[in-house]
Structure formats: C-alpha cells, structure tokens
Amino acid sequence: MINFEKVSKFILSDISINIPKGEIVGLIGASGSGKTTFVRLACGLLTPDLGRVRVLGKNPVNYRQKYFSDVSTFIVGKNLLDKETSVIQNFEMLRIMYGINKSEFYKRYNEISEMLDFKGYEYEKVISLSFGQKMRVEVAAALILEPMLLLLDEPTVGMDQNAKECLTKILKEKASEGMTILITSHDMQSISNICTRLAIIDKGTLIYYGSKERLRRKYLPKNKMTITFEGEMPNIDDLPINRYTIDNDKITYEYNDNYISSSEVVEVILDQTEIRDINIEKSELESIVMQIIGGQNEFYRSE
Amino acid sequence: MNDTLHLMTVYSKTTARAWFQYRVDAVLRSLAVFARESTGIIVIYFTLLKFNSLNGWNIYELLFLYSLIFLTYGIMIIFFTGLRDFGNMVREGSFDRFVLRPRGILFQIIFVNSDWFAAIGHGGLGITLFLISAGKVGVHWNIYNALYYLFAVIGGVLIQGAVFLFIATLNIYLIETGSIKELLYWNVRKFAGYPISIFNKGVQFLMIYIMPYAFVNYFPAQFLLRKEDMSQYPEIYLYLTPIVGVGMYLLAYAFWLYSLKYYKSSGN
Numbered sequence: 001m002i003n004f005e006k007v008s009k010f011i012l013s014d015i016s017i018n019i020p021k022g023e024i025v026g027l028i029g030a031s032g033s034g035k036t037t038f039v040r041l042a043c044g045l046l047t048p049d050l051g052r053v054r055v056l057g058k059n060p061v062n063y064r065q066k067y068f069s070d071v072s073t074f075i076v077g078k079n080l081l082d083k084e085t086s087v088i089q090n091f092e093m094l095r096i097m098y099g100i101n102k103s104e105f106y107k108r109y110n111e112i113s114e115m116l117d118f119k120g121y122e123y124e125k126v127i128s129l130s131f132g133q134k135m136r137v138e139v140a141a142a143l144i145l146e147p148m149l150l151l152l153d154e155p156t157v158g159m160d161q162n163a164k165e166c167l168t169k170i171l172k173e174k175a176s177e178g179m180t181i182l183i184t185s186h187d188m189q190s191i192s193n194i195c196t197r198l199a200i201i202d203k204g205t206l207i208y209y210g211s212k213e214r215l216r217r218k219y220l221p222k223n224k225m226t227i228t229f230e231g232e233m234p235n236i237d238d239l240p241i242n243r244y245t246i247d248n249d250k251i252t253y254e255y256n257d258n259y260i261s262s263s264e265v266v267e268v269i270l271d272q273t274e275i276r277d278i279n280i281e282k283s284e285l286e287s288i289v290m291q292i293i294g295g296q297n298e299f300y301r302s303e
Numbered sequence: 304m305n306d307t308l309h310l311m312t313v314y315s316k317t318t319a320r321a322w323f324q325y326r327v328d329a330v331l332r333s334l335a336v337f338a339r340e341s342t343g344i345i346v347i348y349f350t351l352l353k354f355n356s357l358n359g360w361n362i363y364e365l366l367f368l369y370s371l372i373f374l375t376y377g378i379m380i381i382f383f384t385g386l387r388d389f390g391n392m393v394r395e396g397s398f399d400r401f402v403l404r405p406r407g408i409l410f411q412i413i414f415v416n417s418d419w420f421a422a423i424g425h426g427g428l429g430i431t432l433f434l435i436s437a438g439k440v441g442v443h444w445n446i447y448n449a450l451y452y453l454f455a456v457i458g459g460v461l462i463q464g465a466v467f468l469f470i471a472t473l474n475i476y477l478i479e480t481g482s483i484k485e486l487l488y489w490n491v492r493k494f495a496g497y498p499i500s501i502f503n504k505g506v507q508f509l510m511i512y513i514m515p516y517a518f519v520n521y522f523p524a525q526f527l528l529r530k531e532d533m534s535q536y537p538e539i540y541l542y543l544t545p546i547v548g549v550g551m552y553l554l555a556y557a558f559w560l561y562s563l564k565y566y567k568s569s570g571n
Contacts (some may be wrong), residue, residue: 084321096310
C-alpha cells in the first residue's frame with residue numbers, strides 16, 4: 001500500500017518501509033524526527049531527494065488527482081476545509097467533489113458527527129470554531145471519504161479523552177473493513193490502542209518497524225508477575241528470574257520474556273503450592289519507545 | 304461533467320454568500336474600490352482640459368480606452384482571485400488543501416474564491432466609462448462591432464488571466480513574487496491608460512510583445528475608433544486579441560502544469 005525505497009528528504013535518510021493493506025501503522029518519533037515529512041511524501045506533497053515513493057503502486061506526485069480519490073489525508077496545522085464556509089457546507093462540497101451518493105454520504109456524516117460530537121456546531125463557519133472543535137471536524141472530513149488509505153498526522157492533538165476514544169473506535173472499525181491507516185502521534189496511549197504495527201523514527205532514521213509485541217520482546221522484555229499463594233512459599237531459585245519481593249502471601253517476580261515465559265513461571269510455582277490469584281504486568285509501550293528514542297522530554301513536543 | 308457544474312455552482316454561491324454577508328460593508332468597500340480607481344481617470348480628465356487631445360485622442364476616446372482595462376479586470380478578477388492571492392496560499396501552506404483533492408487544482412483555485420468587491424469596483428467603473436463614452440466616440444454599434452467587442456473583452460480577460468497564472472506559477476519556485484507582479488503587471492497597467500503611440504519605442508515594445516496590454520485595450524479600441532496613430536502598427540494586430548489571449552493562457556497553463564511537480568509543501 002505504501003512503499004518507500006531508500007527515501008531521503010530533509011531530515012529523513014535512507015528510509016525503506018513497506019506498509020501492507022489493512023494495517024494500522026503508528027509512526028512515532030521525537031519532535032523534528034521527520035514524521036510529518038514522511039506523511040507529506042506519502043501523500044504527494046513532497047518529492048523525495050533520493051529514493052522512490054510508491055503509494056497504491058504509483059508515484060503520488062504524478063498521480064495526484066486520480067490518486068486522491070483513494071487516499072485521504074489529515075495533517076495537523078493544515079486547513080483542509082474552507083474556513084469561511086460552514087461545517088456542513090464544507091462536507092457537502094467534499095461530497096460533490098468525491099462524487100459520493102447523497103444518502104450514503106449523509107448516513108456516514110450522521111454517524112461520524114455524532115461519534116465525534118460536532119453536530120451541535122455543524123452550521124458554524126470553520127473559522128469560528130475552537131481548535132479542538134476544528135480538529136474533530138477536519139479529522140471527520142478525512143474519515144468520511146472512506147478511502148483505501150488514510151493518512152493521519154497528529155489527529156488527536158487538542159481532542160479530549162472522549163473524542164480520542166471515539167476516534168480510536170472509528171479507526172478500528174475502518175481497519176476491520178480493510179482500510180489501511182498510517183497515523184502519527186505524540187500521544188503514545190492513542191497509538192498503542194489503535195495500531196497493529198509501529199514504525200519508530202529517530203533523527204530521520206527508521207530504527208524499528210514491526211508489531212507491538214515484537215517491540216516489547218526485542219527492546220524491553222521485562223515483565224512483572226504478582227502471585228497470591230496459599231500454603232508454602234514456592235522455591236524459585238533455579239529459575240532465570242531477575243528479582244522477586246515477598247509481601248505476606250504475595251510474591252512479585254520480575255523476569256525476562258526472552259529467557260522464561262509467564263506460563264513456565266506459573267507451572268513451576270503450581271508444582272509447589274496453590275495459587276489464588278495471578279496478575280501479570282507487561283512493560284508499557286510508551287516507556288519502551290522513550291527508552292529507544294532516548295529523548296523523553298522532547299518526545300512529548302508535537303512536531 | 305454534472306458534478307463539475309454542480310461544484311462550480313456550490314463554490315460560487317458559497318463565495319458570494321461569504322463576501323456579501325455584511326451588505327452595507329460590501330457596498331461601501333465596492334464603492335471604495337470604484338473611487339480609488341477613478342482617481343486615474345480624474346487625472347486624465349484634468350490633463351485633457353489643458354490639451355484638448357492626446358496624440359489625436361479626445362477625452363471620450365481615452366475614457367473608452369480606459370473602460371476596456373477596468374471591464375476586463377473586473378471580469379478577470381472574478382475567476383482569478385485565487386491566483387492573485389496564490390503567493391499567500393503557498394507561504395501559509397493552504398495550497399496543500401487543493402493539491403490533496405481529486406479535482407483539477409486550477410479549477411479549485413478559480414472557483415473557490417472571487418474578490419467581488421474588486422470585481423464590482425473595477426467592472427462597475429469599466430461599465431460606467433463605457434456608457435459615458437460609447438455613444439460619443441463615433442462608433443456605429445452593429446452586431447459585428449458588438450461581437451468584436453465581446454471577443455476583445457474575452458481576449459483581454461484571458462491575457463490578464465495568463466499573466467496572473469504565470470506570476471502565480473513563479474511562486475512555486477520563488478515563494479515571493481509580489482515585486483514581480485508590481486513591476487510587470489501593475490506598473491505596465493498604468494501605461495495602458497494612454498494610447499501606446501505616445502510612448503517611446505521601448506515602452507511600445509514592452510506593451511505589445513512582453514506584457515501585451517496593447518491587445519487588452521489599445522488595439523481593440525483602435526478597431527472601433529480607427530485613429531490615425533494606428534498606421535504605425537500592422538493592421539493584423541487589430542484582430543489578434545482573442546488569439547493572443549488564448550495563446551498566452553495555454554502557454555501559462557502549460558508552465559503551471561509543468562511547475563506543479565516541483566511544488567514543495569511548506570511546514571506546519
């Protein structure tokens with residue numbers, strides 16, 4: 001769906017990536033790492049200095065008009081709607097421009113406007129909306145076109161928790177229907193909820209691309225398991241466990257996924273004592289990414 | 304095709320609604336443009352009070368010459384406001400919006416905005432000058448002359464539209480072209496209020512071959528007025544306005560299409 005071959009542009013250097021159909025890919029990186037440049041290359045707003053960009057099998061710069069019926073883009077900070085026109089009028093113009101059937105379009109519009117909660121100001125001019133309201137409307141305008149490929153650059157900026165959750169729900173629905181989605185965000189919580197794959201860019205270089213699970217295993221395989229037991233305290237001296245702490249009938253183990261799995265730990269303990277409760281804490285994706293990128297403070301600054 | 308017409312209608316209605324939302328303000332601003340542009344005419348009027356004629360052109364003939372500039376600009380600006388403001392669009396990054404839509408970029412720019420105040424101010428002045436002068440310049444208005452006038456106006460609109468399109472396209476490479484527009488368009492336009500025959504050869508060359516304002520008003524006016532100074536120029540020039548308009552527009556459009564590949568989106 002999106003194919004970059006040794007692409008260099010501005011800070012981006014030698015990026016090669018292939019995003020297959022139906023995936024929701026989260027593109028993350030510190031401020032100024034090249035996330036927005038990546039999106040602009042993918043949507044044909046920029047031409048690479050080196051390498052080749054192919055989207056839906058074509059060079060997006062050369063096939064802009066045909067290509068954009070199948071691709072929908074939202075870039076934070078870019079006004080993709082006419083600010084002097086009302087929200088509903090803007091959507092009507094989109095409908096005509098994309099040649100979408102009226103009843104089908106307004107069915108989608110009613111659903112999205114209710115979910116993202118902007119029906120109350122649909123007759124307001126875009127210019128009179130607050131930043132958060134405008135974000136909802138602009139993101140909705142990208143979603144409503146139901147493209148094959150959806151490119152979202154920082155779509156959750158300025159959205160409240162409720163709107164973020166609704167957006168997550170909508171994106172998951174769209175992905176289950178086969179839409180391919182590339183989303184950049186500094187909001188790790190949203191990204192980890194939505195995406196099936198992650199791409200991490202650091203100073204213009206792609207340092208990781210793959211599933212969230214692989215990322216966990218590869219970079220921070222430390223898990224924490226708390227077991228409430230009944231009876232004798234289990235002996236786990238022979239297990240490759242980093243450390244453990246005891247609090248009455250509770251024992252907490254920290255162990256490495258690469259050396260021992262959760263089920264193996266449980267099996268050994270079950271042989272020795274009765275287990276009343278088990279709680280496993282996986283390492284936070286956010287802390288993994290921050291550890292990889294190494295710039296915790298910068299990471300929270302939007303590009 | 305129906306979709307395109309529908310879209311044009313929606314765009315035009317939306318734009319007109321936005322411009323005329325505050326009616327009193329709209330009237331006053333249109334009048335302000337009308338008054339501002341009239342100052343040039345007033346200067347000519349007082350000049351002619353002293354000399355009676357300018358290289359054989361009397362006050363009404365000069366008003367007729369002037370009317371073509373204002374009328375063609377008034378019509379042109381309805382369609383080409385987006386190109387007039389293109390530099391700002393590129394610098395602010397709002398041009399991306401048009402690039403990201405599945406319709407012709409130029410089509411969107413043309414129909415998404417119209418400076419109606421400029422259109423009414425300039426166009427209104429053009430029509431007023433035409434009404435004042437047309438009956439007093441000795442033109443026998445028949446169907447042929449009327450048709451000629453119509454095609455000359457269309458040609459004049461296209462010539463100025465092509466200049467706007469060409470200068471707008473330069474923004475893709477240069478980002479800022481305000482001074483080029485000032486130099487090539489607005490300064491040369493000041494000469495066009497007078498018969499080009501009063502200027503030296505260099506200015507005449509500029510106005511015929513470089514920034515061909517002479518085809519917007521001088522040669523069309525000469526076709527109808529047949530003043531003596533026309534003998535300096537080939538007679539074929541009297542008929543070339545629509546051809547020059549279409550030719551220039553096609554060239555500017557080709558330059559536009561070629562240059563779009565080099566458009567570089569600005570930062571957030």
